[in-house]
Amino acid sequence: MIDIDNLSVVFGDGENRVLAVDQFSLRVEAGESFGLVGESGSGKSTVLRAVAGLLDTWTGNIAVDGAKLGRKRSRDFYAKVQMVFQDPFGSLHPKHTIDRILSEPLIVHDLDNREARVRDVLEQVQLGPSFRFRYPHQLSGGQRQRIAIARALILRPRIILLDEPTSALDVSIQAEILNLLDDIRTQLGVTYLLVSHDLGVVAHMCNRFAVMRQGKLIEVAESAHLGTGALSHAYSRQLLLASKGYDRALVDTFADL
């Protein structure tokens, strides 16, 4: 469904040149939920933004559903691929009602039956129709993230790119959003590419995941194998141990791998 081949992304030039993604290749199957894990600066969000068409300094090949992508993306591409961002406070227009936020993609894509579609999608994210005429500041963080998910869903995309969708939320709200995302995937069969720094979230949401570090792909592993610790690379193993909690003796074994 998503084929990334030899992707490299460079930011800045001269002394400030940063190779954010370095010859990254990955294949995500249709209907799969695939995770990208790494620490800050690992390039995981940059990969996602390159797929979404939010960057134009990349080289290599990206193909979605068999079609090779260029720098500029068509309207058809965005009907197929949508994204949910990390910060539910920054990703919704503060002066637009929920109705307008959800209608905008429909207007851009020239779709009719807008009111019914908005109602349906609100129901899908388990918010009542009364939310239509509210503004983002009247909603909690979890409700806003539901609206962001609804906005991505309203075009009935086949792929949803999720960039740390729950890292700004409390853990009990995170559970609700992750369950919702799970339900949506089961019902609609969409493909997820999920970026997170939290190995727990990725292990829960994804069947497979890739570990990234300094722009490079370290390894691809299956979540089912995490319990047995079957990770082959030392860095991934360190990441796994670190995510289990604090252990004074463990910290001394940390190396700059």
Place this chain on the structure above:
Amino acid sequence: MVCAMFSTRVENKMTQTPILDVQNLNVRFDTPKGEFHAVKDVSFTMGREKLAIVGESGSGKTQTGRAILGLTQGRITADRMTFHGSNLLGLSPVAWREIRGRRIAMVMQDPKYSLNPVMTIGDQLIEAGHRHIGTISPRQRSLEMLEAVKIRDPLRVFRAWPHELSGGMGQRAMIAMMLMAEPEMLIADEPTSALDVTVRLQVLAILDDLVKTRNMGLIFISHDLNLVRTFADRVLIMYGGRVVEELPARDLYSATHPYTRGLLACAPEVDNPKKRLAILNRDPAWANPPPRGGR
């Protein structure tokens, strides 16, 4: 009442004399919509230990930490709030200056916002320790503190500007600053939430070692139950401004309060996969005072 329970149950866990004694602390804010009661009847005592205050946003954990240093905009009332036996309630600004930063220091969540962007790290370290009288030069002391927080090249960081440091490095520099005055107690409000997981554990190890070697008390405010379970000695769980449960950190999995149990159940865990995450059903009664005669 919490105090009475605590003294019978967890006494052996605490190190003799309490440094801090808080009884029935309340913090209230006057808002246009009426009074907002952010912290309700919070009581605890602590010695030279790692005490964690855990809760979700709006639980009152940060306001509790700030009230100890008188750093809240709200109205503070308490039956008792003493530090080494001296009263912390109604201190004059001059008296506060003897305590804040010198005897009780605070580390905030994000080094990006708590470091002065137009001063080098070295100047900020020297400023933080300017009232400390010692035998070595402030510069030398600063470099020693940077070394104490495991910074490999102290001189480079001493000369650096805040924007030149990574998050983990900035947070270490912050902790070094707090140590300049050799405080007896450190309040750390989500000190590692902005950091990557491996750096987070490294910073915690620094705090852990400091508590041991310098014999400090640490109040660790966090939303992360798993981290608290493995790091702290004792945990207070807050909900709606109230302490709903208090227990030794290692016993967290045998918590009895439905809120604590709910929080534990709804977090995804790497080595304990769940088909579906549990949803926390909040009971408004949790934020009400417990019935007389215990919980």
